[in-house]
Amino acid sequence: xxxxxxxxxxxxxxxxxxxxxxLKYKLDNQFELVFVVGxxxxxxxxxxxxxxxxxHKEFRDKYRNEFQQKGALGxxxxxxxxxxxxxxLLRDAEESSKVRAPTVMKxxxxxxxxxxxVKCMIETRxxxxxxxxxxxxxxxxxxxxxxxxxxxxKAPAGDKQLSAAGDKEELTKDEILQKNREEFFRRHMKAGExxxxxxxxxxxxxxKKPRVWDLGNSNAKVLDYSNxxxxxxxxxxxxxxxxxxxxxxxxxxxxxxxxxxEYESEEEAEEEKVVQNTSKPSAKKGGLGGMxxxxxxxxxxxxxxxxxxxxxxEKMKDHLIAKNVAAEIAVQLCESVAxxxxxxxxxxxxxVTSTVKQALQEALVQILQPxxxxxxxxxxxxxxRHRRPYVVTFCGVNGVGKSTNLxxxxxxxxxxxxxxxxxxxxxxRAGAVEQLRTHTRRLNALHPPESHGGRTMVQLYEKGYGKDxxxxxxxxxxxxxxxxxxxxxxxxxxRMQDNAPLMTALAKLIAVNAPDLVLFxxxxxxxxxxxxxxxxxxxxLADHSMAQTPRLIDGIVLTKFDTIDxxxxxxxxxxxxxxxxxxxxxxxxxYCDLRSLNAKAxxxxxxxx
Amino acid sequence: MAGxxxxxxxxxxxxxxxxxxxxxLIALLAVALTFLVWRFVQGRRSSRKAVLLLGxxxxxxxxxxxxxxxxxxxxxxxxxxxxxxxxxxxxxxSTNVTLIDLPGHESxxxxxxxxxxxxxxAIVFVVDSVAFQREVKDVAEFLYQVLVxxxxxxxxxxxxxxxxxxxxxxxxxxxxxQQQLEKELNTLRVTRSAAPTTLDSSGGPAQLGKKxxxxxxxxxxxxxxxxxxSARGSKGEEGDADLEGLEKWLAKVA
Numbered sequence: 001x002x003x004x005x006x007x008x009x010x011x012x013x014x015x016x017x018x019x020x021x022x023l024k025y026k027l028d029n030q031f032e033l034v035f036v037v038g039x040x041x042x043x044x045x046x047x048x049x050x051x052x053x054x055x056h057k058e059f060r061d062k063y064r065n066e067f068q069q070k071g072a073l074g075x076x077x078x079x080x081x082x083x084x085x086x087x088x089l090l091r092d093a094e095e096s097s098k099v100r101a102p103t104v105m106k107x108x109x110x111x112x113x114x115x116x117x118v119k120c121m122i123e124t125r126x127x128x129x130x131x132x133x134x135x136x137x138x139x140x141x142x143x144x145x146x147x148x149x150x151x152x153x154k155a156p157a158g159d160k161q162l163s164a165a166g167d168k169e170e171l172t173k174d175e176i177l178q179k180n181r182e183e184f185f186r187r188h189m190k191a192g193e194x195x196x197x198x199x200x201x202x203x204x205x206x207x208k209k210p211r212v213w214d215l216g217n218s219n220a221k222v223l224d225y226s227n228x229x230x231x232x233x234x235x236x237x238x239x240x241x242x243x244x245x246x247x248x249x250x251x252x253x254x255x256x257x258x259x260x261x262e263y264e265s266e267e268e269a270e271e272e273k274v275v276q277n278t279s280k281p282s283a284k285k286g287g288l289g290g291m292x293x294x295x296x297x298x299x300x301x302x303x304x305x306x307x308x309x310x311x312x313x314e315k316m317k318d319h320l321i322a323k324n325v326a327a328e329i330a331v332q333l334c335e336s337v338a339x340x341x342x343x344x345x346x347x348x349x350x351x352v353t354s355t356v357k358q359a360l361q362e363a364l365v366q367i368l369q370p371x372x373x374x375x376x377x378x379x380x381x382x383x384x385r386h387r388r389p390y391v392v393t394f395c396g397v398n399g400v401g402k403s404t405n406l407x408x409x410x411x412x413x414x415x416x417x418x419x420x421x422x423x424x425x426x427x428x429r430a431g432a433v434e435q436l437r438t439h440t441r442r443l444n445a446l447h448p449p450e451s452h453g454g455r456t457m458v459q460l461y462e463k464g465y466g467k468d469x470x471x472x473x474x475x476x477x478x479x480x481x482x483x484x485x486x487x488x489x490x491x492x493x494x495r496m497q498d499n500a501p502l503m504t505a506l507a508k509l510i511a512v513n514a515p516d517l518v519l520f521x522x523x524x525x526x527x528x529x530x531x532x533x534x535x536x537x538x539x540x541l542a543d544h545s546m547a548q549t550p551r552l553i554d555g556i557v558l559t560k561f562d563t564i565d566x567x568x569x570x571x572x573x574x575x576x577x578x579x580x581x582x583x584x585x586x587x588x589x590x591y592c593d594l595r596s597l598n599a600k601a602x603x604x605x606x607x608x609x
Numbered sequence: 610m611a612g613x614x615x616x617x618x619x620x621x622x623x624x625x626x627x628x629x630x631x632x633x634l635i636a637l638l639a640v641a642l643t644f645l646v647w648r649f650v651q652g653r654r655s656s657r658k659a660v661l662l663l664g665x666x667x668x669x670x671x672x673x674x675x676x677x678x679x680x681x682x683x684x685x686x687x688x689x690x691x692x693x694x695x696x697x698x699x700x701x702x703s704t705n706v707t708l709i710d711l712p713g714h715e716s717x718x719x720x721x722x723x724x725x726x727x728x729x730x731a732i733v734f735v736v737d738s739v740a741f742q743r744e745v746k747d748v749a750e751f752l753y754q755v756l757v758x759x760x761x762x763x764x765x766x767x768x769x770x771x772x773x774x775x776x777x778x779x780x781x782x783x784x785x786x787q788q789q790l791e792k793e794l795n796t797l798r799v800t801r802s803a804a805p806t807t808l809d810s811s812g813g814p815a816q817l818g819k820k821x822x823x824x825x826x827x828x829x830x831x832x833x834x835x836x837x838x839s840a841r842g843s844k845g846e847e848g849d850a851d852l853e854g855l856e857k858w859l860a861k862v863a
Contacts, residue, residue: 362720365720366716366717366720367716369715369716369717369719369720370715371715371716372715373746373747373750375746375750375797375800375801375804377799377800377803377804378746378796378797378800381796381800412805415803416803584805585805594805595805596804596805
């Protein structure tokens, strides 16, 4: 868990499979704890979520003092004698899961038969929903029943069943009870914030019933997750006033240059807007509770809840999608950031927006940091020492710029004193071999043999059209080994990821020739397609390789970067899918237009409003 | 200048009236004074008092951290966030330094380095002596990234390369590690400066050491030392760790 999903920002859903085990984990952001439960993948244990929550609560309450006062030293020196508590909780969880199964069936029967009795019970015992609200966590409604059942521990078994039935009863009877609930919650403003969580969960349960529209008029602010779009026209104005300013700001700069951006000024403007935004919903909520909440949010320590973050995250997600990040990636990223920030205590004078933005920025930088080294020259030197050529294969869909970037990379290698053999394994496209021959001629003109001790720096190995690409590659590599070339660059034909026979052919080429570096060439203009391309390419390579550990894509070349101004989201999508680094960035059609990726500049361009 | 000021002052005086003008001036002076004092205090507070523990994953940083602070052995996991605590020297209880243990995971290490590099008075770079042969390129790359960083070059904090895990028999000695690192950094200098420039072309990476001569740790602007240590200790988990050299160096630096 610690090395894979969390640092790579895949912490959106909280389960993770590794070999034969499934690991479910939960983050406590206030005290920076991670709770992990591991169990056999084949078992389906229903009580695991509940167990993790219970363990989390107990552990936190028990050792709260140590965390708060002593910090790191407390963690080191304290003895956490939790084993007995843990065994007890485990036993409770197992028992409750056995008990619950028959209980569910019974409540269903009861709801059909005896409607009146339960209804009376709900109306008189007004504190029952209030208690439930106080012990609430933001999980499914089943959890509601379980929490309410465990918290008032004094309730006897019969009562427990009835109360569980009562919960279910409430949910099914919501149509009738909705008005009562509304009045009740309006009366208790303080509990109002927490009460919102049971209601949306209740709504989720009844996905099919048309009741949702009845509530829409009265509780729009509750059910509304997309605050920015529907929360009345008053809030739309600050948003619109903001955008034209930023658009004007951009015109003073050269298009296509990525500067080091300072975006602190925009953050301040954002903060003013946020203060306005938060004051408006609090006005709508009415009463003292709303004003108090806003003040508490600005000064002092308020812990972040899901509801606070949801509107901001929605906006961030739309912003990312507008910057050409693939939609599913944006959703997963926002989920992961939400999980990381939930329950965290904010410092003084920081708004929710700034905290979320900060976290998102860190997440993006983290994604763009390479997991392995990105030093091609170093590896070439190593291969040189072992007297074998360093083989690089370029693959990708049609028209992304494989041949052009191959020429640029060979230019760069020649500048650094390595001799290059270009293998023309694109035997399909008309003119592919001629294109490479022209490049070879130009490069040799730029670096004539005389200036490099009499040997030709660049040579083309081709066998015409229509032949088998894998065979040509193998011959090219042995030719390079005989002639003493340092690097072999293999150019393949472009192919769509859905084209099964062509993908098989590519996989065969890579499996047979075992190149040192497999580079996927993708253009920066691609949007959601990037996800599909990379997934299918990796899958094809994995499926058709005979070895235990198949050779997958080792790096990405991002081309046509000069055509996008700051919609650099494709970089994020590609690195997120493969977790492999972006090795080169192509920014034009001349030989000098080869760059390496600067993670901070890309993230700054992404986060710019 | 003075001529322009006079009529302005006169106009101001007329507007506000005598006592009000004086109070305004005094208020402005008070604000300026507090501003200066605040800046001064901040400058004092941000003095560098931290010792950073850097290194690759599984080098033993977190165990070293635990050993230095509490003397006991603890089972550790991969760190995903930093931990910091004050460390009192064993001989001289009055001085103390802040030890900061940073994660070594590739995605996280540069981020945390950014955050803490300005506050670093000294850097302990922990190297796994057993896996060194395999990992020499990664170790050298991380060390290179730390050394060419602008802030590090400017502040020149003292650098200690702690060759950890000496309790294992296959561990390499500090001398060998030093030689290998120098050779590797020498090569890295060349390849890194030849790499394609970054997108915003903020200038190439700084030059490490002297051009023309082979790279040597003595060419760096900061003091570099090599020390062998073992966080686990030769007697296993119960015994004490072998941290003599490390503690002596910390006493020197503090």
